[in-house]
Amino acid sequence: xxxxxxxxxxxxxxxxxxxxxxxxxxxxxxxxxxxxxxxxxxxxxxxxxxxxxxxxxxxxxxxxxxxxxxxxxxxxxxxxxxxxxxxxxxxxxxxxxxxxxxxxxxxxxxxxxxxxxxxxxxxxxxxxxxxxxxxxxxxxxxxxxxxxxxxxxxxxxxxxxxxxxxxxxxxxxxxxxxxxxxxxxxxxxxxxxxxxxxxxxxxxxxxxxxxxxxxxx
Amino acid sequence: xxxxxxxxxxxxxxxxxxxxxxxxxxxxxxxxxxxxxxxxxxxxxxxxxxxxxxxxxxxxxxxxxxxxxxxxxxxxxxxxxxxxxxxxxxxxxxxxxxxxxxxxxxxxxxxxxxxxxxxxxxxxxxxxxxxxxxxxxxxxxxxxxxxxxxxxxxxxxxxxxxxxxxxxxxxxxx
Numbered sequence: 001x002x003x004x005x006x007x008x009x010x011x012x013x014x015x016x017x018x019x020x021x022x023x024x025x026x027x028x029x030x031x032x033x034x035x036x037x038x039x040x041x042x043x044x045x046x047x048x049x050x051x052x053x054x055x056x057x058x059x060x061x062x063x064x065x066x067x068x069x070x071x072x073x074x075x076x077x078x079x080x081x082x083x084x085x086x087x088x089x090x091x092x093x094x095x096x097x098x099x100x101x102x103x104x105x106x107x108x109x110x111x112x113x114x115x116x117x118x119x120x121x122x123x124x125x126x127x128x129x130x131x132x133x134x135x136x137x138x139x140x141x142x143x144x145x146x147x148x149x150x151x152x153x154x155x156x157x158x159x160x161x162x163x164x165x166x167x168x169x170x171x172x173x174x175x176x177x178x179x180x181x182x183x184x185x186x187x188x189x190x191x192x193x194x195x196x197x198x199x200x201x202x203x204x205x206x207x208x209x210x211x212x213x214x215x216x217x
Numbered sequence: 218x219x220x221x222x223x224x225x226x227x228x229x230x231x232x233x234x235x236x237x238x239x240x241x242x243x244x245x246x247x248x249x250x251x252x253x254x255x256x257x258x259x260x261x262x263x264x265x266x267x268x269x270x271x272x273x274x275x276x277x278x279x280x281x282x283x284x285x286x287x288x289x290x291x292x293x294x295x296x297x298x299x300x301x302x303x304x305x306x307x308x309x310x311x312x313x314x315x316x317x318x319x320x321x322x323x324x325x326x327x328x329x330x331x332x333x334x335x336x337x338x339x340x341x342x343x344x345x346x347x348x349x350x351x352x353x354x355x356x357x358x359x360x361x362x363x364x365x366x367x368x369x370x371x372x373x374x375x376x377x378x379x380x381x382x383x384x385x386x387x388x389x390x391x
Contacts, residue, residue: 006387006388006389009386009387009389010313010387013310013312013383013386013387014312014313017303017306017307017310017312018303020306021299021302021303021306022299024264024265024268024302025264025268025298025299025302026268027268179269179270179271180271181270181271181274182274182277185271185273185274192271192273193273194271194273194274194276194277195277195280197277197280197287198273198276198277198280198287201287202287202288202291
């Protein structure tokens with residue numbers, strides 16, 4: 001039978017390990033500053049100043065991001081005047097044309113047609129994602145620019161401008177620093193939801209709770 | 218020789234015969250300690266990958282298994298890294314080795330059952346979630362890894378009590 005001294009030592013060791021676990025498990029959270037990213041006005045839709053702000057972190061070549069476009073649209077129509085939707089670029093390196101897609105959407109945004117181009121990129125994801133060469137990819141994006149009614153010359157020079165890619169890279173780094181490691185991530189009034197399933201289940205509950213808190217439900 | 222002498226001789230012989238069977242081979246002791254430390258390291262790595270990321274990301278992986286109700290998933294995703302870090306630290310530090318190795322083995326049986334159920338139900342897992350969003354393994358790869366780790370847990374349970382710093386410290390008080 002273990003002596004009292006040995007039992008005391010076991011309890012002390014157990015408490016020490018639990019404390020170490022608590023410190024390690026919470027350290028990362030404490031070190032990470034709150035993330036309230038801004039976006040240019042052309043990447044925001046819905047109602048400015050609405051009680052619910054959804055910031056979406058997305059990659060145009062990611063199939064799961066395509067699947068969340070419909071549910072996000074439904075959320076906007078379900079709560080008219082109560083939602084502001086913001087888009088943040090999060091193109092993955094392992095998606096060959098994702099950064100180019102983000103740049104194209106950004107160039108469309110500079111001409112005031114970000115959301116039209118956004119919808120078109122997701123609707124045709126299966127086509128442009130399969131481009132074999134950068135030239136084929138560029139030709140797809142230029143064709144979409146024409147369809148969206150953009151100034152093709154301005155669009156083309158914006159795509160070639162290194163500042164466009166640099167700005168997207170900067171945004172991606174900011175996202176990574178704030179632990180955005182999955183797409184699509186939706187931050188709804190500060191709380192994260194990942195993928196369309198979380199948005200449709202716990203995400204909708206969160207929106208309703210937030211609206212109740214704001215006295216708008 | 219008296220009956221008492223014969224009895225004493227018999228028990229001495231039994232004791233000397235029993236010693237080699239009870240004392241573990243030092244090579245197994247080293248293997249057990251190594252298994253314990255490796256296993257603890259894997260648990261720590263896995264727990265840290267999850268703890269240093271948003272729990273919602275691990276929750277999104279757990280959703281794919283379709284085993285838990287949506288309302289419980291986030292709590293589960295938040296709790297798992299704590300359990301993994303605690304078990305990992307306990308194994309590395311050699312705390313209550315047999316009990317923590319048994320818990321580790323139980324966790325691997327649970328992971329294997331969950332992974333196996335996805336294969337049976339035909340759910341294509343993009344990422345097993347073993348290391349959160351960090352290292353992506355398919356269900357089959359994860360089952361292979363978990364089977365190896367289950368063997369290590371058994372080895373740590375049987376032979377890992379030697380060279381366990383915390384247990385040695387605790388036993389000094391016995």
